[in-house]
Amino acid sequence: MxxxxxxxxxxxxxxxxxxxxxxxxxxxxxxxxxxxxxxxxxxxxxxxxRACPTDSGPKSRKVTFWLKYVGLPIASVVVLVAFLIIIIKRRGKKKQEAPSWVQFSDGVAPRLIPYHELLSATNNFCETNLLGVGSFGSVYKGTLSDNTIAAVKVLDLQVEGALKSFDAECEVLRNVRHRNLVKIISSCSNLDFRALVLQYMPNGSLERMLYSYNYFLDLPQRLNIMIDVATAVEYLHHGYSETVVHCDLKPSNVLLDEEMVAHVNDFGIAKIFAKYKSMTQTATAGTMGYIAPEYGSEGRVSTKGDVYSYGIMLMETFTRKKPTHEMFVGGLSLRQWVDSSFPDPIMEVVDANLVARDQNNSNGNLQTCLLSIMGLGLQCSLDSPEQRLDMKEVVVRLSKIRQQYISQM
Incomplete structure (x- = not known):
């Protein structure tokens, strides 16, 4: 290579x-x-x-052999026995005491962050550090004792469903790992307080970037972000041992790091299904405008519901119109508005800023690309779950669209 x-x-x-x-x-x-x-x-x-080990000859290889195949297994057994003894002793001491920490199994022990450090990091959860407010609590920017900047998500325990939201998010985040999912640093939990310490995203949410007058996302950036999101959702649906359904995909739940790489966030109402179990009935809520028809009418949750939400978000990203915009009344929806202009005149519904700032549209490259994107969004958001694409196909199609657009620039 x-x-x-x-x-x-x-x-x-x-x-x-x-x-x-x-x-x-x-x-x-x-x-x-x-x-x-x-x-x-x-x-x-x-x-x-990590640095590559140096091999000084047969003697070194012999030592490595003994360390790898003899020393390590023995050490592992000793550590395991010691760990079991500690667990047994702790369970015997305080069975009714609320856990202070939620352990996340990514192969690295999570850093334990006490409550008083979170207070100090966020200046007593001061409003000047407030990043946003959600259904179940608030998110604050904080600087930890090791100078790590983090987002501290504090749950409002007075809100009905907040504890279930915390448990759902912990259940997902402790089991899944992907470069396009928000990384968990730690959690703090006792009888009166619940908080998740998350990777801080300096560029905020996709929603903030789309609708701010101080920022402009060009077409390649929007494509890259939506491919990042599709890749993350594909992993949740197909890349983990059990199927994970996010249930609340929308631009405010897509966060952008310093390099504009997208990370899917907020698993408060996510569902983990046993392998091969594709659909269930539940009281899960979502966000109006992004909820699949089968969510609202029957409470059916499946991976195809996430595909629907993704399709709506894909069209929103390139039209810069929220599905809850005041123009969508009297039975008109974002999907119907796009569909009525597909395939022609599709340029009348896309974000005017994309057209105005495009310098390479003399050969129709921009229009061809946007037609393909909107067509994909319409296919993802079909009324029938069975007719929608799955996220594997979405990733492949969107990657091809990006490749074709870049090759003709």
Missing amino acids: EKLRYLKYLNLSLNMLSGKVPTGGPFGNFTDRSFVGNGELCGVSKLKL
């Missing part, structure tokens, strides 16, 4: 690869984002990988 001179993009993340990452050829241009989630890889420090 070092000889592939024209290789510009490489994503090997989350493949459990091992060995040394090459440094020659195109590998000198890649960043750590190409290799995340491969714990056994080693290489240069700029890729944020």
